[in-house]
Amino acid sequence: MENKVSLHRLRNILLEMHQDVLGMKENVKDEQFSEYVNTLLFQLKGAREMSTQLLRSIQKDNTMDRDARLKSVITLEVGHGPHPAGFEPGAVDARTKTEEWKVNHVCALACKQYLDTVGYEDVLVTDENNYLSKVGWNNHKSDVFISVHHNAFSSDKAQGAEALVHDTLANDNDLKLAKLCSAAFARELKIPDRGVKTRGLSVLAGAINNRWKDTQAVCLVEPYFITGKTVDDHASWSNRAGVAMGMAINEFLRGP
Numbered sequence: 001m002e003n004k005v006s007l008h009r010l011r012n013i014l015l016e017m018h019q020d021v022l023g024m025k026e027n028v029k030d031e032q033f034s035e036y037v038n039t040l041l042f043q044l045k046g047a048r049e050m051s052t053q054l055l056r057s058i059q060k061d062n063t064m065d066r067d068a069r070l071k072s073v074i075t076l077e078v079g080h081g082p083h084p085a086g087f088e089p090g091a092v093d094a095r096t097k098t099e100e101w102k103v104n105h106v107c108a109l110a111c112k113q114y115l116d117t118v119g120y121e122d123v124l125v126t127d128e129n130n131y132l133s134k135v136g137w138n139n140h141k142s143d144v145f146i147s148v149h150h151n152a153f154s155s156d157k158a159q160g161a162e163a164l165v166h167d168t169l170a171n172d173n174d175l176k177l178a179k180l181c182s183a184a185f186a187r188e189l190k191i192p193d194r195g196v197k198t199r200g201l202s203v204l205a206g207a208i209n210n211r212w213k214d215t216q217a218v219c220l221v222e223p224y225f226i227t228g229k230t231v232d233d234h235a236s237w238s239n240r241a242g243v244a245m246g247m248a249i250n251e252f253l254r255g256p
C-alpha cells in the first residue's frame with residue numbers, strides 16, 4: 001500500500017516535470033540547449049511509463065491475492081448445544097442463566113456475517129454433531145478452523161480474552177491465528193488479553209487430524225468470561241466478539 005502511494009506521487013511529479021520541460025522547449029532558441037531539453041523529455045517519458053507499469057503490476061498482484069484470499073474455506077464450530085445424543089449447554093452464567101452454547105452460536109454467526117460482508121465466499125457455521133466424541137471433526141479441509149467457546153469462572157471478577165492451541169500438534173500458523181484472535185477480542189471488548197494457552201484438547205486434535213496443508217490454522221477461542229460482572233448484555237458482547245474474530249481471521253489470511 002505504501003509503495004502504491006509513493007508510486008502515485010512519483011508519477012504525478014514526473015508528469016508535472018514533463019509539462020514544465022515541454023513549456024520550456026517552446027521558449028528555447030539556443031540549439032544546444034534545445035537538444036538537452038529533448039533528451040530530458042525523452043528520459044522523463046521513459047520514467048513515467050516505468051512508474052505506470054509498476055503501478056499496474058502492483059494492482060494486479062493485489063487483486064490476485066484478494067481473489068485467492070476470499071476463496072479460503074473457513075469453518076466456525078459452535079461449541080456445545082443440541083446434538084444427536086441429547087443436549088449439552090456448556091458453561092452457564094448463574095446470574096443471568098445464560099448458556100454458553102447460545103453465546104457461542106451468536107458469536108459464530110456474527111463472525112460469518114462480518115466475513116460474508118468483506119467478501120468471503122465459503123464461511124461455514126457448524127452446530128451439528130457437536131457432541132464430545134465428534135468435536136473438531138467438522139473440519140472439512142478448511143484453511144481456518146475455529147472452535148467457538150466462552151470462558152466461565154466461579155468468581156465474577158475474572159475477565160479477559162483467551163485462545164487455545166494444541167499442546168503437541170500446534171504449528172506456527174495455529175499460534176499466529178490464536179494470537180490475532182485473542183488480541184482482537186481484547187481490543188474490541190476492552191478487556192485484558194490473557195493470550196494463547198496450550199492444551200491437549202480433543203477438539204483441536206480432531207480438527208488437526210491429518211492436517212491437509214501446512215498453512216491450515218486451527219484454534220479454539222474463548223472471547224470473554226460469560227460469568228464476568230461487567231458483562232451486562234450477552235447478545236451485544238458476543239456480537240462484538242464475533243466481529244472481532246472476523247477481523248482476526250481476515251488479518252491472518254491477508255498475511256504480513
Ligand SMILES: [Zn+2]
Pocket residue numbers: 079080090091100149150
Ligand atoms: Zn465450552
